[in-house]
Amino acid sequence: MVDIATRVWNHRWKIDPIVRSLIDTDFYKLLMCQSVFRNRPDTTVTFSLINRSTHIPLADLVDEGELREQLDHVRTLSLRRGESTWMRGNTFYGKRQMFTPAFMDWLEHLALPPYHLDRVGDQYELTFEGPWPEVMMWEIPALAILMELRSRAVLETMGKFELQVLYARAMTKLWEKIDRLRALPDLRIADFGTRRRHSFLWQDWCVQAMQEGLGDRFTGTSNCLIAKNRDLEAIGTNAHELPMVYAALARDDATLAQAPYDVLSDWHEEHEGNLRIILPDTYGTKGFLENAPDWLAGWTGIRIDSGDPVEGAETAIRWWQSRGEDPHDKLIIFSDGLDADKIEDLHRRFAHRTRVSFGWGTLLTNDFRGLTEGDALAPFSLVCKAVAANGRPTVKLSDNPRKAMGPSEEVARYKRVFGVGEQVEMEVVV
Template sequence: MIVTSLLDTDLYKFSMMQVVLHQYPAAQVEYKFKCRNPGIDLVPYIDEIRAELAALCSLRFGEDELNYLRSWRFIKSDFVDFLGLFQLNAKYVHIAPAAAGNGEIEIRINGPWLHTILFEVPLLAIVNEVYFRNTQPALDLGEGRRRLHEKIALLRDSAGYQECRIADYGTRRRFSGAWHEEVVTALRDGLGPQLTGTSNVWLARKLELRPLGTLAHEYLQAHQALGPRLRDSQVAALEAWAKEYRGDLGIALSDVYGLSAFLRDFDMYFCKLFDGTRHDSGDPFDWGERVLAHYAANRVDPRSKVLVFSDGLNIPKVMQLYAHFRDRCQLAFGVGTNLTNDVGPTPLNIVIKMIRCNGQPVAKLSDSPGKNMCEDSAYVTYLRQVFQIPAPLEEDTH
């Protein structure tokens, strides 16, 4: 059994789920899986993935786990009470070979947002671990340990980087659950205060680390169907978040419509209200310069705000960004796949994205077109018109 606790997921799933319970309990959504690596044949592992899904759906939150969640100041008691009754249901998940017959698999999650939001992260972890334990059954993790300790030493021992801190963001694409725990334990023991925490709630609890996370793309995408009108959907999402958390969890995600559209909506009110912003696509140096300039233009001291970088980072890239932006703002770095799946074989680049909410298409139009995913090209065109986003030369809408 790969996933043995419903806490084995990322914190932002719980923070978003609480908003859904309180503000959008009737919303219906659809998610779609995609493997971005060419030539990966996952069809032979469908039965094994289904068996792991069934095991996942047998789990319930234990009383000690609920008490742990209840200890967080931003989690409300009625949400924990709901989780005490909660159980994932496999009827909302469809897994089958893709119609093209090319080795790809189709995974779709369709049902109430409140009852499907927790599928994404553990299901991606399951696909990863099933794939690698079948294709690399006798892999020697010595190479992974060597690479990991080199990364720890580079960050810890490089002069001038003692205040540069990272967090683990690697649950979704980890080599395995056991390797993930070994990695985070080594980071904790090797980096000390330079490790600020982990996005994984189960590991945070077990290893006595700080759980980290706020919101993800699906939250802002859903507001395309939930907000008052499409043009105001980003503002509606941020206001709903502020209504729920009253200043807690104050990191805004900036790339659902691209940075230019985000900055048009992220006015002085939001600049002052939110603690900072998170980068997840496009050039990080350009992004950071534009965000800092935006704060200054809105009479907000950039040094009081946090820039969170989380897009495909490795330790050298973290250090480059730290050297560039240090002393100009507060900095945070979330490193994922390069920590939890750098053991030799090429990692899987897999995602599960929301594609519909309440029967209508939703989409992400990030600053990295390869990250976009929507099944309705006409809707993507309309979304670009509404948010004044030029179309790139190439765009993946499938």
């Protein structure tokens, strides 16, 4: 029996929305948003979409009208009652009332601010400007929309069974990875793949496959909507955007040098336990740790998001030891360009030396490499970053110079202030 109402309803769609909920976003965005709302609510920021894979001609692949429709649709979204109830009533990281009543009142009235879209050559220039707590909420939906519109453009040319076989292959590919990971004892792994996912439905499938395939070893998802729908833990802590904006706001070199620690000092007041995770690489991990105040060594863990992950983990372990901490009590979260082989390798190297956890992103939710002719569905490196704060440019150095960004004279100044020397370049796949 065909459900006629469903058919008729589907025919009425003006568009098939990609982002259908304000909480179809990463959990750490909400945590950071609350932190910004509390500590720096009046900052004006500019976020900008940056396609690091310039060989992907996004503006040729994705229709501008469709892109505008999708972005416009996001601006019509507001927090639904059940979503608000979930955020207010749920336990996150073991804590009730993670989100304050003041923040929730504000979030319930949030509508995303306008966007600016221009076509430049074969790329889009997409920027968002306004109050930091509002603008920052654009990052994940903007990325997810562009990734999925690109997927749709490729899928549109395929036959019905060709499509089914494409998904069959992608399912098989993921399941084979899950089969391999099942062999790792005490694995702890979460889905971090919202931003560069193939599509919402596919991410939802991947999460459910991880649930069935890995059981307790699958610790949750960064995606709040999926966490809510599937009764999973929402996972995530904080990101580069905080130190980047704090740093841009610094009046002089001394304040700049202090900015990354100011971020964590604010965070220290708000969060404890597994939410106290250091992201040390914004301006070079080595210098950051050497100059870190002692109270930071008491934090639970370190997230390694750029550079050689083995070197990063060794650096973290040495640092804890130098500060009199036992690495066995600490947590290292790997989250940079992971795939099954890298996860296996890192787990084998470090699981007996410290607590280890993985945030598996794009190659969990968008590994269509090798599945289409010309690899037209291979994921690529698209980011949406804060590029300015109160009119001043932001800078990121990272532990991989290919991930660095900012005006070159500012990059030079930051390198000097943070004492960053030679860095090893590493390929950025996703």
